[in-house]
Amino acid sequence: MVLKMDKNLTYDDYLQLKKELSFYSYRYYVLSEPVISDSEYDQRYHQLKAIEAQYPNWITSDSPTQRIGAPVSGKFEKVAHPAPILSLANAFDMNDLRAWYERIVKLDERVSTAEFVLEPKYDGLTVILHYENGILVRGATRGDGLIGEDITSNIRTLPTIPLQIPVLDRNISVPQRLVVRGEVLLFLADFEALNKKLEEAGEKTYVNPRNTASGSLRQLDPMITSSRPLKIFCYDIVDASDDIELPATQWETLQYLKTIGFPTSDLSQFAENIDEVVNYWPTWLERRDALPFEIDGVVVKTNQHAVVADLGFVGKDPRGAIAIKFPAREVSTTLQDIRVNVGRTGVLTPYAVLTPVEIGGVMVKQATLHNFDFIAEKDIRVGDRVFVKRAGDVIPYVVGPIKDTRSGAEKTYLPPQECPACGTQVEHFEGEVAWYCVNAACPAQLIRHLEHFVSRGAMDIVGLGIKIVEQLIEQKLIQDVADLYTLKSDDLLNLEGYAEKKVENVLAAIAASKAQPLNRLITALGINGVGEAMATDLAGKYADLDALKAASMPELESMDGVGPNIAQAIIDWFANPLNTQLLEKLRNVGVWPIVEHQQVERTAQVLSGLTFVITGTLPNYGRDEMKTLIQQHGGKVSGSVSRKTSYVVMGENAGSKADKASALNVAILNEAQLLEMLK
Ligand code: IVH
Secondary structure, three states: OOOOOOOOOOHHHHHHHHHHHHHHHHHHHHOOOOOOOHHHHHHHHHHHHHHHHHOHHHOOOOOHHHOOOOOOOOOOOEEEOOOOOOOOEEEOOHHHHHHHHHHHHHHOHHHHHOOEEEEEEEOOEEEEEEEEOOEEEEEEEOOOOOEEEEOHHHHOOOOOOOOEOOOOOOOOOOOOEEEEEEEEEEOHHHHHHHHHHHHHOOOOOOOOHHHHHHHHHOOOOHHHHHOOOEEEEEEEEEEEOOOOOOOOEHHHHHHHHHHHOOOOOOOOEEEOOHHHHHHHHHHHHHHHHHOOOOEEEEEEEEOEHHHHHHHOEEOOEEOOEEEEEOOOOEEEEEEEEEEEEEOOOOEEEEEEEEEEEEEOOEEEEEEEOOOHHHHHHHOOEEOOEEEEEOOOOOOOEEEEEOHHHOOOOOEEOOOOOEOOOOOOEEEEOOOOOOEEEOOOOOHHHHHHHHHHHHOOOOOOOOOOOHHHHHHHHHOOOOOOHHHHHHOOHHHHHOOOOOOHHHHHHHHHHHHHHHHOOHHHHHHHHOOOOOOHHHHHHHHHHOOOHHHHHOOOHHHHHOOOOOOHHHHHHHHHHHHOHHHHHHHHHHHHOOOOOOOOHHHHHHHHHHHOOOEEEEEOEOOOOOHHHHHHHHHHOOOEEEOOOOOOOOEEEEOEOOOHHHHHHHHOOOEEEOHHHHHHHHO
16 A cells, blocks of 8 residues: 555545554564565655644554653663463473473372363563554563563564564454563674674673673663664563453464564474373474574473462462573573683683682682673673683673672782793784783693693693693603603602503603604694694695704795795794704604605695595594504695585495585595595
8 A cells, every 4th residue: 555645635544554564564673575566655654743743633642653762761670470470490401301390290180181282481581462452552671570660662672572562363362461471592603793892882791691681672762772782582472351251272373463563482382192292302402502592591381370270379380380490501600719820831821710600510619701892891800709701612601791799899900920830021012902921831831832742633642631741740740741761660660540451551652752753742842823734734834843943934835725824823833942852852862763765755646636534433543643644645634514626435324414515515434435545
């Protein structure tokens, strides 16, 4: 309908246009399936504005022109809810779920044949939306469950909340009074973008999406709320007039809310019985990370409303529903202290000492604080209550402080002026965030250096763990990595927890490492920017460490993947007198691999230009061994399959890489076929 702006325009035309616009915005915002173009929408919207300018007394609050109203003065009014806004009891695993089921079966035997609905437990903020004659008249927070705050003007700014219920199916009616419950939240990507924007504007950032949703809804100025891309999912009818019969089950309620135009989630599931609920649970655990918004569990609801009502409550929790909570990944705890770790290259990294707290089934006592700038930017103080997050394999990290709970006793943190391990003055390089300890003999750096030297990708000395390394350094049994090779069994036998057999094994592993090829020794030296791949390239060109030491800047830079920074780091490393001393010691103890380049060059031809991906367990070769073998023959090894992959070398129990290889038509070899290629 395109209305003509003439005198004959009736009030009914105005109502019709408002209705249409409400439908268009539902299609656009809720379904993301617009039925008209943006410019057509704008055209109609302006038409509506023009009518309203002509007849200001026609304007009502459900007009799309009225989404952003005037700021609330002072504070929000209180509103009594039409029915208690209930909460949920929690279950933490399937045993708890079964126990809940057993309890309610005993109370009501209809439960034994009951169906259930699984819904995401949205990690947001509950809101209560009141509609009269299909028009939004009030929006409230949950408050204490009986009385909430009137946040109508903020609620109205959410484009997915209908100001006028669109009612998408003419055969369905809506009760004259309808009160709907939903959860307002912020999608993760929007949260990150918002924080970035706030940070750039020098404003306070939010700790997590939930706090952001809550903070945004409690702004006094709806203009601010409207600038936050808040979303809502509706899941319950709290109250309604009895002019229309409403669905008798939760599953139908969700369908009903959807058909009349409320945003609902497609993730909800119908379960025939409790066993089906249990079967669905693992999929939810997996799905959790892939969702664009945070959920903190799954709500299981007995489908029949009548059964839920008859089961009654325990306190504020209905017996007929339960929330199965995911293991939390973000919890709050107290920051007891900030300490500093010294890395292999001397970088100082601050970390948090926490009051131990369980996160996702793991006790966490420490968490990284990233760098000193982070502490200053977030204004993290010792004694603060902080949010700590642990997701997947990521090292736990401090998200930020909870400033509202400060007592005043918290202490601002000042970065150390001296290395906490050796007392040397710390240094800062232009353009870098990090602070460094530049003392090459720093014991903390030595520990990290040794850890790296013995690691699997470097000299691969099995059995020489961090505990023993720390003891060796503490007791001054070793001062550098070369000293490992002169250790005697008596030295080790004096250490805590080292019996004869173990000592023998460790010494044998140290001795065996002398035979490691040059590329591994280069990796083990830990030159900045020189990883395993680069070390292999260098060993392919230089026969030993003397040759590498003699390499010039232009010569190094001429190599693939070596830029000026890495070339300079190599030159600097060899120029350092402490390293010259170390090299002499290594030579004297017999750690001095020499590459027979003729042989390398001859074999290098075979796989040159080819890229391999290794997956699964190979019958005779370890993955690292296979990698070295391929590299020694001139091939490249990559971690993921792409169109550029020449072959996938596949062993047993290969995972998704094998599927990807077939999908991309990449040839697959087994170990024997690859060895055949080398002949
Ligand atoms: S139902 C009887 N369903 O979780 C109705 N609540 O821990 C009780 N929540 O206060 C609530 N997603 O804010 C229900 N799909 C969902 C939910 C949900 C999130 C929140 C809600 C409630 C809290 C209880």
